Amino acid sequence: MAKYYFSRIEGKSGRYWVTIALLAGLALGWVVASLIRFTQGFYLSGLSTSVTWGGAKVLFVLFVGLSAGSLMISGLAVIFKQKEYKVLGRVAAFNSVLFMVGALSILISDWGRFDRLFLPFYMINPRSMLSLNAFIYSTYLTVGVLYLWAQFKESERWSNVMGTVAVITAVFVHSGTGFIFGIINGRDMYFSSITPLAFVIAALSSGTALAMLILYFTFKYTKREVDMRFFLQLSKIMLGLIIFVFYLVTIEHLTHLYDPEFQAGEKFIMFQNPFFMFVFWIQLYGIGLIIPIFILFNPSTRNKLGWILGASAMHVFGVLGERMLFILPGQVLAQPILPGYTLTSGFQDGVNITYIPHLIEWFQFIGIFGFLALVYMLALKILPLMPTEGVFIKPVHEEVVADEPEAESIGPAEPVAEGA
Amino acid sequence: MANEGMDRRTFLKFGGLIAAAGAAMPASQLLVTSGMASSNSTNTSLQYSMTVDLNKCDGCYQYDKKICEQACRDENNVPDLQAYYGEDAKRYTPYWIRVADMQQEVPGAEIDPRPIPLLCVHCTEPPCVHVCPTKASFRREKDGIVLIDEHRCIGCRYCVIACPYRARTIVFRDNPVPRDDQNAKVPAMMLGVATKCTFCAHKDLDAGELPACVEQCPKQALTFGNRDDANTTVAKQVASGDTQVLRANLELKPNVFYLGLSRQQAALDEVLG
Numbered sequence: 001m002a003k004y005y006f007s008r009i010e011g012k013s014g015r016y017w018v019t020i021a022l023l024a025g026l027a028l029g030w031v032v033a034s035l036i037r038f039t040q041g042f043y044l045s046g047l048s049t050s051v052t053w054g055g056a057k058v059l060f061v062l063f064v065g066l067s068a069g070s071l072m073i074s075g076l077a078v079i080f081k082q083k084e085y086k087v088l089g090r091v092a093a094f095n096s097v098l099f100m101v102g103a104l105s106i107l108i109s110d111w112g113r114f115d116r117l118f119l120p121f122y123m124i125n126p127r128s129m130l131s132l133n134a135f136i137y138s139t140y141l142t143v144g145v146l147y148l149w150a151q152f153k154e155s156e157r158w159s160n161v162m163g164t165v166a167v168i169t170a171v172f173v174h175s176g177t178g179f180i181f182g183i184i185n186g187r188d189m190y191f192s193s194i195t196p197l198a199f200v201i202a203a204l205s206s207g208t209a210l211a212m213l214i215l216y217f218t219f220k221y222t223k224r225e226v227d228m229r230f231f232l233q234l235s236k237i238m239l240g241l242i243i244f245v246f247y248l249v250t251i252e253h254l255t256h257l258y259d260p261e262f263q264a265g266e267k268f269i270m271f272q273n274p275f276f277m278f279v280f281w282i283q284l285y286g287i288g289l290i291i292p293i294f295i296l297f298n299p300s301t302r303n304k305l306g307w308i309l310g311a312s313a314m315h316v317f318g319v320l321g322e323r324m325l326f327i328l329p330g331q332v333l334a335q336p337i338l339p340g341y342t343l344t345s346g347f348q349d350g351v352n353i354t355y356i357p358h359l360i361e362w363f364q365f366i367g368i369f370g371f372l373a374l375v376y377m378l379a380l381k382i383l384p385l386m387p388t389e390g391v392f393i394k395p396v397h398e399e400v401v402a403d404e405p406e407a408e409s410i411g412p413a414e415p416v417a418e419g420a
Numbered sequence: 421m422a423n424e425g426m427d428r429r430t431f432l433k434f435g436g437l438i439a440a441a442g443a444a445m446p447a448s449q450l451l452v453t454s455g456m457a458s459s460n461s462t463n464t465s466l467q468y469s470m471t472v473d474l475n476k477c478d479g480c481y482q483y484d485k486k487i488c489e490q491a492c493r494d495e496n497n498v499p500d501l502q503a504y505y506g507e508d509a510k511r512y513t514p515y516w517i518r519v520a521d522m523q524q525e526v527p528g529a530e531i532d533p534r535p536i537p538l539l540c541v542h543c544t545e546p547p548c549v550h551v552c553p554t555k556a557s558f559r560r561e562k563d564g565i566v567l568i569d570e571h572r573c574i575g576c577r578y579c580v581i582a583c584p585y586r587a588r589t590i591v592f593r594d595n596p597v598p599r600d601d602q603n604a605k606v607p608a609m610m611l612g613v614a615t616k617c618t619f620c621a622h623k624d625l626d627a628g629e630l631p632a633c634v635e636q637c638p639k640q641a642l643t644f645g646n647r648d649d650a651n652t653t654v655a656k657q658v659a660s661g662d663t664q665v666l667r668a669n670l671e672l673k674p675n676v677f678y679l680g681l682s683r684q685q686a687a688l689d690e691v692l693g
Contacts, residue, residue, distance in 0.1 A: 043592040048511035112575015112612025123554040130553035186584030345520035
């Protein structure tokens with residue numbers, strides 16, 4: 001097996017430091033906005049007594065999912081014996097830890113009392129999914145870090161062991177996150193046994209999509225070469241996952257449509273509320289599922305890097321919509337406290353609530369992306385994450401090579417190490 | 421080319437923080453500190469319950485404010501933020517009890533709305549307690565009242581999501597009423613934590629004191645007492661079989677019962693003339 005070499009980026013260019021400064025500004029915005037919200041109260045946000053989980057929770061769920069995809073790419077080498085992927089192992093494993101840190105950061109900064117951060121670790125309620133998740137998430141982070149360490153130590157044995165453990169833990173993490181919502185039987189829109197499964201699969205598909213985008217741009221901007229066949233192979237895995245997501249989402253909504261109790265909520269999403277109609281039909285089904293499936297199936301587009309990356313970006317956007325449909329309609333829709341009656345009160349009973357994030361939340365949402373990008377860029381400089389030389393793989397499927405007579409590659413013909 | 425590895429020191433430097441967060445407590449503790457036993461006990465000899473007689477409640481339309489709502493605000497320091505900050509504050513104004521108008525949905529008929537007081541129903545199987553990650557929400561074993569330990573609540577709002585009665589909310593904003601003008605017997609509301617009706621647990625309920633809403637209802641529509649004592653009015657009303665609970669299908673065993681949810685014969689006679 002070929003030996004791979006890894007190196008840090010130099011990170012001396014002016015452009016690098018300007019980007020760092022910009023991202024640090026965004027991250028600071030997240031910190032300051034969170035502190036202001038903490039000291040002044042949730043009234044500064046767009047939340048209400050009805051919609052009490054907002055955009056921060058959507059991002060939390062999205063990030064947990066994105067973590068999965070990165071881990072999958074890293075774990076391909078271990079679980080599915082795709083040795084070529086070892087070269088992406090470090091950066092992908094790092095990203096999976098990073099996204100989990102991002103998920104927990106946005107989750108905790110959204111708590112009313114995040115000064116009580118460690119309470120869940122010693123006031124444990126085994127019946128609460130959130131309480132269990134505190135342990136599942138921290139185990140996942142620990143395993144992820146150990147997996148990364150094993151790779152840094154270049155211990156193939158420990159990489160394989162920790163990679164396997166990490167992938168198994170990930171299944172718990174994503175099922176556990178899905179269960180947070182799926183077990184709420186008091187709200188029709190949440191209660192579902194498909195939720196955890198749909199959550200895992202959409203996590204893998206969107207995570208793979210975003211990992212491809214991140215890897216592409218990292219290779220490009222650090223002037224490292226990568227074989228396009230990586231993306232071709234990953235796009236085929238992603239296509240399978242997207243089709244599975246399409247299937248799960250469709251059967252869940254179809255089943256709900258047949259049940260009178262769920263019908264009101266489904267009609268609300270599909271035909272009544274303009275915002276959720278857009279999210280459901282255009283963002284999720286159109287941009288997130290159908291167009292990417294078409295692109296990745298169509299012989300004239302499926303082997304072109306630009307189209308693959310476009311499909312990836314669209315799918316991530318679509319899954320963001322799916323996460324919104326996961327969390328928001330169950331709260332926006334008036335709760336049927338008294339079925340068969342219309343309720344009205346000063347407490348907004350019986351009313352469908354509008355939730356529009358306020359400025360302070362936008363600072364948090366954009367800031368957390370800034371924070372993650374900042375950590376990623378600094379990590380590239382501090383840790384030997386990226387392969388030094390051009391990355392090539394041997395052709396796995398002959399027909400793929402036939403489709404692609406000239407293997408396209410990113411970057412210059414001669415590998416330039418120590419880029420950026 | 422020499423490969424850049426990573427020494428242990430560097431690894432610890434950057435990975436230590438994350439690893440520290442993952443330094444999970446031994447799993448055995450999970451089992452030891454199980455909260456199931458305390459939160460699910462159903463055999464209390466004292467179970468405080470309330471009945472709401474909808475045949476008596478007139479919605480206080482003749483007053484500026486609903487008497488029970490105001491009594492609750494004054495007793496428990498629940499601020500009427502909308503009154504202070506205007507219309508935008510409506511979305512985050514807390515209510516521990518509210519009087520809603522309910523209108524039966526009958527195709528082709530316009531049925532007059534009727535008032536219905538809504539509050540925490542103090543479930544015997546409370547989903548808020550089940551989902552709380554820090555056991556801040558708990559069901560008091562001695563009398564079955566569901567309470568929140570504000571000092572243990574992290575403000576995650578899972579309980580607000582899990583409650584099918586909209587009985588809970590988060591404290592969105594500090595109470596604008598100066599502490600000196602608040603009821604000193606009840607702590608000031610804590611920003612960022614969950615809040616809800618306590619059945620006025622700070623009062624000496626065992627000695628016969630009543631929740632503020634029950635005490636001040638001008639129509640005596642609310643009745644409070646120990647449902648496990650067959651001699652109490654509450655127990656008799658429930659035993660009569662005329663009461664109903666909200667969302668009975670969820671099997672949460674609520675302890676607030678409604679009389680006259682379906683109009684009783686006397687009320688029907690009145691409507692039909």
